[in-house]
Each structure stands twice: as structure tokens, then as C-alpha cells.
Amino acid sequence: MSLADAAVPTAAMPSGSATHAAAPTRVRGAWGRLLRSELRLVFGRRRNIALLVGLACVPLLLGTVLFVTRDSALGGQGPGFISRVTENGLFLVVAALFMCLPFLLPLTTGIASGDAIAGEAQAGTLRYLLAVPVSRARLLGIKALATLAYVACAVLAIAVVAFVVGAVMFGVGDVTLLSGTTVPVADGVLRIAGVAAYVALSLTGLVAVGLFLSTLTEVPVGAMAGTVVVAIVSAVLDTLPQLAVIHPGLLTHHWLDFAEFLRLEVGWGVLGQGLAVQAAWVAVFGALAWSRFTTADVTS
Amino acid sequence: MATTLPARQTPHATGRAGSAEPVHRADVAVDAASGMLTGVDLAVRTAGLTKRFRSGQVAVDGIDLEVPRGSVYGFLGPNGSGKTTTIRMLLGLVGPTDGRAWLLGEPMPDAAARVLPRVGVLVEGPAFQPYLSGAANLARLDAADATADPRTSRRRTGDALERVGLAAAARKPYRQYSLGMKQRLGLAAALLRPRDLLVLDEPTNGLDPQGTREVRHLVRELADAGTTVLVSSHLLTEIEQVCSHIGIMSRGRLLAQGERSVLTDARPARVVVTTTVADADRAAAVLGSLGLVDVVRDGAVLEAALGTPPETVSAALVGAGVPLLGLEVRRPSLEQLFVTLTGEGFDVAR
Numbered sequence: 272m273s274l275a276d277a278a279v280p281t282a283a284m285p286s287g288s289a290t291h292a293a294a295p296t297r298v299r300g301a302w303g304r305l306l307r308s309e310l311r312l313v314f315g316r317r318r319n320i321a322l323l324v325g326l327a328c329v330p331l332l333l334g335t336v337l338f339v340t341r342d343s344a345l346g347g348q349g350p351g352f353i354s355r356v357t358e359n360g361l362f363l364v365v366a367a368l369f370m371c372l373p374f375l376l377p378l379t380t381g382i383a384s385g386d387a388i389a390g391e392a393q394a395g396t397l398r399y400l401l402a403v404p405v406s407r408a409r410l411l412g413i414k415a416l417a418t419l420a421y422v423a424c425a426v427l428a429i430a431v432v433a434f435v436v437g438a439v440m441f442g443v444g445d446v447t448l449l450s451g452t453t454v455p456v457a458d459g460v461l462r463i464a465g466v467a468a469y470v471a472l473s474l475t476g477l478v479a480v481g482l483f484l485s486t487l488t489e490v491p492v493g494a495m496a497g498t499v500v501v502a503i504v505s506a507v508l509d510t511l512p513q514l515a516v517i518h519p520g521l522l523t524h525h526w527l528d529f530a531e532f533l534r535l536e537v538g539w540g541v542l543g544q545g546l547a548v549q550a551a552w553v554a555v556f557g558a559l560a561w562s563r564f565t566t567a568d569v570t571s
Numbered sequence: 572m573a574t575t576l577p578a579r580q581t582p583h584a585t586g587r588a589g590s591a592e593p594v595h596r597a598d599v600a601v602d603a604a605s606g607m608l609t610g611v612d613l614a615v616r617t618a619g620l621t622k623r624f625r626s627g628q629v630a631v632d633g634i635d636l637e638v639p640r641g642s643v644y645g646f647l648g649p650n651g652s653g654k655t656t657t658i659r660m661l662l663g664l665v666g667p668t669d670g671r672a673w674l675l676g677e678p679m680p681d682a683a684a685r686v687l688p689r690v691g692v693l694v695e696g697p698a699f700q701p702y703l704s705g706a707a708n709l710a711r712l713d714a715a716d717a718t719a720d721p722r723t724s725r726r727r728t729g730d731a732l733e734r735v736g737l738a739a740a741a742r743k744p745y746r747q748y749s750l751g752m753k754q755r756l757g758l759a760a761a762l763l764r765p766r767d768l769l770v771l772d773e774p775t776n777g778l779d780p781q782g783t784r785e786v787r788h789l790v791r792e793l794a795d796a797g798t799t800v801l802v803s804s805h806l807l808t809e810i811e812q813v814c815s816h817i818g819i820m821s822r823g824r825l826l827a828q829g830e831r832s833v834l835t836d837a838r839p840a841r842v843v844v845t846t847t848v849a850d851a852d853r854a855a856a857v858l859g860s861l862g863l864v865d866v867v868r869d870g871a872v873l874e875a876a877l878g879t880p881p882e883t884v885s886a887a888l889v890g891a892g893v894p895l896l897g898l899e900v901r902r903p904s905l906e907q908l909f910v911t912l913t914g915e916g917f918d919v920a921r
Contacts, residue, residue, distance in 0.1 A: 295688040301717035308714035395698025404687035569664040
């Protein structure tokens with residue numbers, strides 16, 4: 272290491288000559304500065320970018336498969352919205368989100384939220400951030416915002432790529448709704464945007480769960496896996512009729528309600544219920560994460 | 572050195588330590604008492620600070636740390652003696668089970684937002700984002716500081732890197748740094764802005780002898796500029812030379828603290844007289860007549876506890892016609908002090 276020979280330059284910077292300096296004052300825009308730094312960290316990380324690229328490939332692959340098979344006997348088959356894609360490219364957005372929702376999006380959410388605190392703890396950078404100092408509540412808030420931004424970006428990546436691929440391969444026209452009514456293309460695009468927004472908001476509860484798990488451990492993979500397990504268990508419980516009584520409160524129960532946007536009369540009440548459940552999960556697990564993180568000993 | 576120390580000094584020393592009355596420098600104690608209750612004249616103060624982990628292990632057992640402003644305080648003790656847990660409590664990372672702590676006269680952790688921007692820290696080794704460069708890592712820490720001026724961020728990170736000799740590697744990813752470079756980046760982070768207090772936990776870990784010398788140089792330079800430095804180490808000799816004050820921890824207890832010279836002078840010095848083998852008996856008799864005790868003879872070399880001024884010893888020996896080939900006064904080293912206090916070698920893990 273050639274640097275070992277480097278002499279320490281003297282007086283390169285003003286040193287701590289003020290022995291009784293007044294308490295430093297807060298600079299305006301400090302929140303924004305840290306948030307920008309956090310976003311750069313999250314979106315600059317190669318793993319996170321690769322994940323976004325992977326998600327963006329889903330509509331590309333799906334579109335290609337449907338395009339190649341559209342004139343064969345298999346054309347027009349498939350669950351839900353997939354059969355409609357060849358008629359109208361806009362439906363590729365819905366179909367791609369529908370395919371990613373059970374596993375890929377929870378996985379993405381788990382990775383981003385599970386890493387938030389536990390990743391810093393594992394790297395040891397958490398103690399240095401807190402000693403800067405960053406208040407724990409503020410750090411948790413910044414981490415939550417950056418995670419939400421990343422998850423929103425993941426949904427957006429799927430939706431935008433699906434929109435482009437759908438438009439190029441199948442064209443975009445007036446949208447035939449679930450009830451059979453046709454609405455103009457501008458209305459259709461708005462409805463599809465509503466679907467994407469609802470899907471993104473549906474993941475906020477899971478973000479809160481992931482953040483909470485992330486405050487419990489110094490092993491980010493554990494928090495990530497735990498978050499995915501929560502989503503899967505919720506989906507499994509949702510299929511058991513014996514547990515019907517708890518279904519409305521389950522994290523994943525309302526996830527597929529985005530279909531409301533494809534009805535002639537959008538069921539705002541149903542959508543509101545879904546968002547209310549997410550808000551409840553955010554409130555409970557956000558509070559748990561806060562109480563845990565603001566009191567825990569940082570020994571990492 | 573440690574093994575040659577007369578064993579019977581140990582009961583005396585442990586008795587002293589066991590009396591739960593650490594060696595205090597009087598004027599510091601007065602400062603603490605006459606100042607406000609928060610100890611405004613002390614850069615770091617703790618009162619009965621205790622940490623009991625959930626496992627039941629008492630990592631820190633009621634210590635009263637007193638680090639005067641402007642001092643370089645060597646916080647010494649073997650690995651696992653509770654130094655790092657103490658430092659973590661000072662910084663508000665770990666909550667004490669009992670007792671209180673003040674940094675720069677303000678209570679911790681309540682005043683963390685006001686105090687910690689004035690405190691540079693290196694805790695238990697450097698830790699940074701592996702994928703970011705050294706400069707980007709410092710920029711991130713600076714962005715996290717709500718009281719740092721973003722307009723001067725670039726200049727300050729550059730200066731800090733320059734100061735620790737990392738300017739040439741500023742753009743390299745952190746994970747490609749050697750251990751010594753990582754340690755330097757940790758020091759650079761502590762120097763991101765002018766500080767009133769530096770808390771450096773094992774700052775020489777992983778550094779080569781040249782790097783260790785540079786850290787000592789840096790600490791002395793900062794102290795000369797008025798910064799208080801609390802520096803912990805399990806390697807006594809590495810920081811002994813720069814410390815004005817010493818605190819010795821073992822098994823969670825603060826066994827002694829105070830001004831370094833006062834601490835070491837409190838121990839009896841020994842005089843070593845070299846003469847010829849033929850005259851050794853006569854020399855021993857002279858030493859005995861001076862009232863020196865604990866005389867040990869080894870051939871032509873005599874050793875005794877120094878109870879009188881050394882010039883009296885040499886005058887008496889010469890006066891008695893003993894050929895005086897050498898006379899040395901051995902002040903007890905910190906290491907000896909440590910061994911007598913703890914009854915164990917310095918580098919013993921818990």
C-alpha cells in the first residue's frame with residue numbers, strides 16, 4: 272500500500288480549535304438531502320437495478336409469447352386478462368401486473384424493505400449514521416420513503432414496458448370492459464393507470480411488514496425471506512374457506528380488486544376498503560417498527 | 572517485564588482497586604463538583620454507568636468516567652473489558668441499564684442532535700457502503716448530518732481524505748480498500764468537520780507501524796488545536812505516548828483513571844545499581860543502611876524499591892567506596908500499573 276508512505280499533511284483543514292463552540296444549527300432542506308442520498312444508494316445498487324430490469328422483462332416475454340402464438344390454436348387462451356391482450360395492447364399492462372402480483376412483486380418488496388435497516392446493520396454503517404447523528408425516527412422515515420419509491424418504481428417499470436410492448440405488438444384501441452361495454456382509449460389508459468396505482472398502493476402494507484422485520488435482525492436475507500413468507504402465508508390463508516372471517520383483514524385479500532377499474536362503474540367502495548386494509552397494516556407495522564427501532568440497542 | 576514484577580506487590584494493588592476508590596486527579600474531581608451537575612468542564616462524564624445485557628452479563632459495571640476538556644484520554648483495557656460498550660453508551664447507540672452520561676456537558680442520549688455533530692467517532696472499526704467510493708461514502712455521511720452545510724461538503728470531504736492520505740484513492744470503491752485504507756477512511760469520517768471531541772475506538776487496528784505513527788501524530792496535532800480526544804486501545808504501547816490522561820478498564824470496571832504522570836508516580840519506582848561482583852555485598856549493605864527495602868541481588872546488579880532521592884543513593888555508594896558502574900531509576904510503566912491493578916497480562920481476553 273503506497274499510501275502508507277504518505278505523510279500526514281498538517282493544517283490541511285481548520286481543525287477543532289473552537290473548544291466551546293455553540294451547538295450547530297440545522298441547515299434547511301436536510302431531510303431532502305438525506306432522502307436524495309438514500310435514493311442514490313438504493314437506485315445505484317446493481318442488485319436493485321437488475322431486479323427492476325428483470326421485472327421489466329416479464330411483460331416483454333409475455334407479449335412475445337402471446338404475439339407468436341396469436342394465430343395458433345393456443346391464441347386467446349389463458350387466465351383472466353391474458354386472453355384480451357391480443358385484442359388490445361393495453362391489457363398487457365393488466366396481464367403483466369396480474370402475473371407479477373402473487374410472487375415477483377412481493378419478492379421485490381421484501382428485498383427492498385428487508386434490506387433497509389438490516390442491511391445497514393450488517394454493514395456496520397448503521398452505528399455511524401446514528402452517530403452522525405441521524406435521529407432514529409428520521410432514519411426510519413427516510414428508509415420507508417426510499418423503499419416505497421423503489422417499489423413504486425418496480426410497478427411503474429412493469430406498467431411502462433407492458434404499455435410500450437403492448438402498443439407495438441398489438442396496437443391500442445378502445446377498451447372493452449369486463450361488462451362488455453366499450454370506452455374510448457383515453458378513458459381506458461386512465462383506468463389502466465388506476466390499476467397500476469392500486470397495485471403499487473397494495474404493496475405498502477408489505478413494505479411496513481418488511482421494515483419491521485428489518486429492525487429485528489442484522490441479517491438482511493432473513494428479513495427479506497420473512498417478508499415474502501408473510502405475503503405467501505397471507506395468500507394461502509385467503510384460500511381457506513374456514514378462515515373466511517379473517518379474510519377481509521388479510522394483507523393480500525384485496526390485491527386483485529384492481530379489476531374494479533375495468534368495470535363500467537368503478538367500485539370505489541371496494542377499492543377504498545382495500546386501501547383501508549393496507550393503511551391499517553402500515554399503521555400497525557409502522558408503529559411496531561418505530562417502537563422497536565427507536566429503543567433497540569445498536570450493537571452491530 | 573510483567574513477569575519479573577515482584578508478586579507481593581499484587582495484593583497491595585488489588586486491595587487498592589477493590590476498595591472501589593479509583594485514583595482520581597484531585598482538581599478534576601473538584602471541577603466536577605464545583606461545576607454544574609452536568610460536569611461542564613469535562614468533555615465526557617459518566618456517573619455509575621452500567622450495562623447489563625439480557626444474557627445477564629454485566630458488560631459495564633457502574634463506571635464514573637471523567638475526561639477533562641483538552642485532554643488526550645487513553646481508555647485502556649483488554650478486549651472484552653467493556654470499552655466499546657461504554658463508548659456505544661456515550662454515543663446513544665446502546666441504552667444504559669443504570670447511570671448517566673454527558674458529552675460536552677450535555678446529557679446523552681437526550682442531547683444527541685445538539686452534541687453529536689461536534690463529536691467525531693470511530694467505533695469498533697470502520698464500516699462503509701462497500702459499493703460506494705471513499706469520497707461517496709463520506710458524502711453520504713455528510714448528507715446525513717442535518718447541521719452540515721451542503722455547499723462546503725465537497726471541500727470538506729476532500730480535505731478529510733487529504734488529511735488521512737487517501738486523496739489518491741478517493742474514487743476507488745470501498746470494498747477494494749486494504750484494511751489500513753479502511754481505517755484511514757474511518758478517521759477521515761471523524762474529521763469531516765471541526766470537532767470538539769473525538770472518540771476513537773481502536774484507531775490503530777489494522778494499521779502498519781507507519782500508519783500507527785501517523786495516527787499518533789494526528790491525535791497529537793488535534794489535541795494541540797484544542798480537541799479533546801478519547802482514544803481506546805487494547806494495545807497499550809501504541810497510544811501510551813500521546814495520552815495525558817489514562818483510564819484502565821477490566822471486566823467492566825474502571826480500575827483507575829487520572830493524569831498519566833500522577834498514576835504512574837503513585838507507584839514506587841525502583842533503583843537499579845550496577846557494581847562489581849566483589850563489591851555487591853557492600854553495596855547491598857549501603858542500600859540497607861539507607862532504609863531501602865526489597866533489595867534483590869543478581870550478581871553485580873542490585874535492585875531495590877526507591878525510598879529516597881536517587882542522588883542520595885549514588886552519594887552514599889560513592890561515599891562508601893563502592894565502585895558505581897551504573898545507576899538507573901526505573902519508573903513503573905503503564906503496563907506494570909495495569910498488571911498490578913488487574914493481576915493479569917495486558918492482552919488477555921475476557
